Amino acid sequence: MKHTHHCAQLTSADINSTVTLVGWVDTIRDQGGIIFIDLRDRKGLTQIKLEPHDNEQLGEQLKHLKDESVIAVAGLVSPRPEGTQNANLPTGQIEVVATELQIHNLADTPPFPLDDAGGDKVNEDLRLTYRYLDLRRPRMRRNLQMRHTVSKTIRDYFDEQDFIEVETPFLFKSTPEGAREYLVPSRIHPGEFYALSQSPQQYKQILMVAGVERYFQIARCFRDEDLRSDRQMEFTQVDVEASFVDREDIYALFEGMVKQVWKQAAGVDIETPILRMSYQEAMNRFGVDKPDMRFGLELVDFSETFRASSFKVFSGTVKNGGSIKAINAKGLADITQGELKSLEDAAKSLGAKGLAFIKVEAGEWKSPIVKFFSDEEKAALTAQLGLEDGDIIFFAAAEWERACSILGRVRLDSAALLQKRGKIELRADDWKFLWVIEFPLMSYDEEAGRFVATHHPFTSPVPEDIPLLDTDPKAVRGQHYDLVLNGMELGGGSIRIHQPALQKKVFEDVLKIPADVVESRFGYMLKAFKYGAPPHGGIAFGLDRMVALLCGTTSIRDVIAFPKTQRGQDLMAQSPTPVTARQLKELHIQTVVPETD
Amino acid sequence: MKHTHHCAQLTSADINSTVTLVGWVDTIRDQGGIIFIDLRDRKGLTQIKLEPHDNEQLGEQLKHLKDESVIAVAGLVSPRPEGTQNANLPTGQIEVVATELQIHNLADTPPFPLDDAGGDKVNEDLRLTYRYLDLRRPRMRRNLQMRHTVSKTIRDYFDEQDFIEVETPFLFKSTPEGAREYLVPSRIHPGEFYALSQSPQQYKQILMVAGVERYFQIARCFRDEDLRSDRQMEFTQVDVEASFVDREDIYALFEGMVKQVWKQAAGVDIETPILRMSYQEAMNRFGVDKPDMRFGLELVDFSETFRASSFKVFSGTVKNGGSIKAINAKGLADITQGELKSLEDAAKSLGAKGLAFIKVEAGEWKSPIVKFFSDEEKAALTAQLGLEDGDIIFFAAAEWERACSILGRVRLDSAALLQKRGKIELRADDWKFLWVIEFPLMSYDEEAGRFVATHHPFTSPVPEDIPLLDTDPKAVRGQHYDLVLNGMELGGGSIRIHQPALQKKVFEDVLKIPADVVESRFGYMLKAFKYGAPPHGGIAFGLDRMVALLCGTTSIRDVIAFPKTQRGQDLMAQSPTPVTARQLKELHIQTVVPETD
Structure with a gap:
């Protein structure tokens, strides 16, 4: 029994057609021996009417049928009786009077209700354990669809802007000075490790040296940080880099993207150019580098x-x-x-x-x-x-x-x-975008007793501030920019240093990173820059957060199909787990588990 | 100096315009004191003429300028003198007589020639060490562009077909019975590990249970196998799954994709439907399950x-x-x-x-x-x-x-x-597609003394063969299909088992996997299938190989921006590497390096 229509398709125009529908039993009710099923697929609902008293086989099949079972039905599209129409449903004028029923799979009773309101009341761990049920809820379905729409719009936009998507490796080298990273032991090289890429930053700069000129990627990134409600072990980043651009080019490029995404995903026209504010002013007026301007x-x-x-x-x-x-x-x-x-x-x-x-x-x-x-x-x-x-x-x-x-x-x-108290209203869909610019390039780390890069060591100083690198590093402004929306940082980036001598100076003279450490971690970049590096800059956006804002949720877990818990666990598939001794031996490692009291 | 045009743009129509171009010095030559530069960007070449004898500053700048330096030039578009035009270049009728030169970066002499022929003669390790130079070669530039075009076309196609792209986790659970996997130690859970996902197979089936109905993803996959010329530690897969489909639906869907990709990427019309052949016939006539039909x-x-x-x-x-x-x-x-x-x-x-x-x-x-x-x-x-x-x-x-x-x-x-000997001709662009179908569901593993799944244990048997599971497992045909092109397997998939009882039977009674192992590895899937699993099936395609074939290369390393060597090394960034004791301690592991003689 192959379906002829989906469940949001049939209307009065189809009356008297013979159709087959497939889907999940959303609800089933017995009205004086006549069975009504709301049949659900990802598109919507159609009411099915079954009259088992005329049909012994049907009666037998219906005995065991419960909500969430998967069935196919064939029958005749008929008008609903006067007074039983549902104006809120596209299919609300009709019902399918089914003469044939095929049960693909019977379902056990779900451990929680699958409507939006019912599911919201449930402990999130239970939702994550039964994620395949949680994702059937209308809001979660919409969230996945929204994520697809946003990703697709972003890719279409950058393609139109003559960017190419390039995939960069996830198995990268360890650079332990940044955020904590995930390590992957090498089987072929005993005692050595890869690190899961925290971002494509270095590769994308190398792509500029390679002459790609306009790169983008929607890339997974990995950080072993302590997880908060808006953090995940793996997250998705819209990553962009371009050559021969200045800050104005990047602002215009990203404002174009934001406009297109908000139009496609939310039907909203975002006004551009987006307001800009220096870090100094943002702090002075709002006390934060990502002010909520609502x-x-x-x-x-x-x-x-x-x-x-x-x-x-x-x-x-x-x-x-x-x-x-x-x-x-x-x-x-x-x-x-x-x-x-x-x-x-x-x-x-x-x-x-x-x-x-x-x-x-x-x-x-x-x-x-x-x-x-x-x-x-x-x-x-x-x-x-x-x-x-x-x-x-x-x-x-x-x-x-x-x-x-x-x-x-x-x-x-x-x-x-x-x-x-109802004295002000902060609407989730009151979209107040803001560029925050002119951050200090470095800040002084009291504990380490040296300057550290405010964002990362590849950020180019504002040209007129370069002389201050020697005399007053704290006063040097960086060509960094953050795009802020309603108090959240959506993304950030910078024009990079492309001169090998200046990059070396920042590493060694300003940030005081020992020369051998610079060489082992960034030596290959400094070397690459000696073979014709173009001026370049870029930006990276958190896709999860952007989609979450567009879905009106504060948790990125609601827009990730299979998120981990805040303890880093996949409650559905059950990971992490111990592994076999043979696996560890092959990877030349052993575990050192702390004694528990 | 911001560029007004790219380097393949100016023609006779632009003569007498003042323009600014940026790019790399492709070649530089001195003809009696007049300097000619072929300026290159990713679009093409433009000839620049500089007359330093009129301009002392220019002369000084030109002294140090070598191939591959990055410059900007401003000047007047002028006709090339009669007899010096180049009909092979879009810009071959003009040259830019430059009056201003800005040097963004001087370049050291590249360690190998950057034309296609010159680079091909070089040891691949050298190319990988200086990948940023290797990628400047015309062929490698075209390969990256081709990869972008193919990915974009695939995404457009599945979007048009009402599929949504869903990102699935890379940090998955260890399932040590398949290909060797990469492990990632957990910091929060001492002694426990994640495994890098070998494919989204289990998650995509769960998405079908979740009611997504039409899923696709261009996903990175990880396998710790011994690397051959067409294998990489991480590779990219076009991954698809749909509910309420049979084999015919999948054939039609993928033939549509192939048609669109070959049209967009190679300008070729692929004839459909694609020929089908049973495994039995393929072996009988060609002695292999992926026959080269050329x-x-x-x-x-x-x-x-x-x-x-x-x-x-x-x-x-x-x-x-x-x-x-x-x-x-x-x-x-x-x-x-x-x-x-x-x-x-x-x-x-x-x-x-x-x-x-x-x-x-x-x-x-x-x-x-x-x-x-x-x-x-x-x-x-x-x-x-x-x-x-x-x-x-x-x-x-x-x-x-x-x-x-x-x-x-x-x-x-x-x-x-x-x-x-020139007696037959096998052209790389003679596209002979073939579906190979009706594989045996299982084969007997002499060593293990039991049946093993030919493809994977989720493949559904051909319905009429189900009774043979108990009596003659070897005779059971699976609903598996491979798409083969010119002797290479492009992709494969199957209609899956969606009945929890049948899946359990295959695991335990046919494949003889102990019940506790089934429970710990696949228990969550069997459980999920009890809550209303629809009939479903799908397919997975190797993107790297597809792009390589379209680029006319036999090595997937030529279509991956930053591949690893066959020893699993990133020669450019230098990984893998030893890590610090602090990192290992945090991850509750230590290394066990074998003694070397």
Whole structure:
């Protein structure tokens, strides 16, 4: 019995046709001896009517039929009786009166309900154990379809832009200075290992040296990091590199991609060019390098206001080169003690000593610290923060970057509290894109006592800042860019260093990586650059996160067919597992399992 | 200096335009103080003319400029002087008279010539060490472009056919009974390992249970096998699975894909439907399950002819249930002793005791065994093999499958010898596709003393053969199919078992896999099949090999950007490598390196 139609196809136009449908029993009900089945395939539902009293064989087959069994039915398309039509279904005007039933597979009772609402209430581990059932839920089906659409759109776009997709190896060399990597022992080379590629960064730069000029790849990447809700052991990256481009070219290229993806996947027109903001400004105004632009509550700098304040905590900070920043969490004066405590804890986790605040209620400023403030200081706060009854101000007094970060966190948490109260609305589909640019090329690692690359050591400095590499490395801006959407980093990249001498200088003189380490890890790149490396730059995007945002979910596990748990387990197929002694012997390793108490 | 055009773009229509080009110095030559550069980018070449005697700065810059340096030039498009045009180049009518030169990067002298012919003469290890130079060669550039075109065409095709691409995990569980696998130690679970996925086989079947219905993926696969010229540690597979399909559906689907790929990539119309042949017939006529159909030299069965022969070697073989097969290597009577020895060695490597032959020269049969043949036997040979002067017959006398295999090998080797002599022509672009079908589901493993799956244990038997599972397992045909092109297996697949009881029976009763092993390796699949598994089937294609055939190369390393050597090494980036003690400790393993003498 081969199907003639799918389950969202038949309408009144097909009445009196003889058809065959296949699919899963979505629901089955007995109405006075007549059996109604909603038959489901990936396209939709069709109502099937069976009358077993006329047909002994049918009656026998139906006895054991339960939800989620796989069947084929053949019969006549008929109008539903008046009053039983369903306007919400494409097939809601008809039913198939089946005379033949073939059971492909009977199903046991699923361990959880397969509708969206029912499945959402279930423990995620159970969903992952029975992933084949979880993926039958309408939302998960839509998510997989969305992922396909997004990937396809991205590939079509880069193909149109004359890029070619090149596959790079996953079995790469170990470069232990970055994120933790997965190792793969070699059988042929005893005692040696490959590492699973953390990203195609080095290969894609080599492809530019090879003259490919316009490369892209949708590539799997592997990082052995501690897993959070938005991390997976393996994730997928849209990886791009082009030669003879500058930052403007990359911005235009990616804005084109974003436009096309959002149009195809969400039916939305994204306005371009996308707003740009320097790292400096993003920190100053939003306290974070990936600001959520869907709401205000901006940070305001009051360092000058409090420079000579009699409130010594503030004036002392300014005197020591620090900053006084404040935000007005507008309308949040009704914050509870518990909420305030949470905000304070969050601030402390970022290095604040406490969280100074001023509530304004019934015209009165309520705060333990307000007694130290002069009228001029109060007037400045009122004017610059637009202070009104019902507001609450939070302060941070610290070294500039830390003060910004503290209030950046308070800003986000305040917005969440305001949203809970219905005072602001943060819609998942209010798409606020932003380029954050001009990051510092390096930051000083106090612990290591040396500079480290903010992003990676291949990022090219802004040309006019190159002389500062010797004199003031911290002031050097990199040609790096991040694309931010609603407070999340969608992707980032940079124009790279293509001059072998400059790359060597950054490695050895600025980042102080010992020459032998540079040689063993990056020697081949420096060598490649000596054979005609073009100027080049690129970007990498997290596909999982992009798809998750488009699906309106915060968990990338909802857009990955078979994710691992946060303990790195595949609960369905059951991995990882112990392996045989023979396997270990062939790979020249043995396990060293810590003793358990 | 940003480029206004690429290097294959300017024609006579652009004369007198001011342009900027970027690229690599393909050649540079000094003609009486005037410098001519062929500037190259991925699109082509443009001739640049520089007159340094008018321009001191230019002269200084040109002093150090060598081949493969990266430059930008700005100047005026001018007609080439009469007699110096090049009709073979799109830009052959013009040259750019440059007034400005920017050097992006000077290049050292490449270690080998970067033209196709020059590079081909070089040791492959050198090419792989400097892969970024090797990939600049025109042929390698075309190969990468071809690979992109083929992948894109495949994805477009399956998208049009309403398939969705789903990414499946690379970190899978160890299933040590198949090909050797790569292991990845877990940091979080001491003593446990993931295995790199050998193919998405199990996940794609699970996706069918999940109701995806039409899945495809271009997926990387990993096998730790001994590497031959057409094997790589990681390779790329076009992986497909669909529900509610039979073999005819799969044939039609893949013929559509092949048609579209060959049209797009090679401009060739492939005729469909593609010829089909049973395994039995392929072995009988060509002695191999992947016959090269570009030439004849078919095997002929003479078992009946020699059943009562006085040549005991033949009649004895037939009496013991074996077969006598022969082929006529038409026109190869001039085979040398050395060539004959090679053929014999090949036959022996497949289990032959020797290689009986008859040469026909000047009307005379020359052979050590012809004296044993009767006139009737000779007449049968002459008639059925179309024997003529200048021919040579080869015989195999052995158990049927072995006799076929021996002559299958002799057939291929003879064809190579005939091609060397110009007596037959085997063109790489003579596309002879073939479906080989109806393989035996299982074969008997003498060593293990049990049946093993010919392809994999998920292949469904041909329905009418299911009763034979209990009585005569060897006679059961599987619903397996291979697509063969010019003697190479392009891909293969099958309709799968979707009934949990039948799958369990095949695992335990037929293949005799112990129940606890079945449970630990495949238990989750058997469980999944109990929740409504649809009938399904699929196929997997080697992308690397398909692209290699389309590029006219026999080595898949020529169509992989960064292949490993046959010793599993990345000669460019230098892997594998030893790793640090800290890394090993974190992964709860230590190395056990064998002592060297």
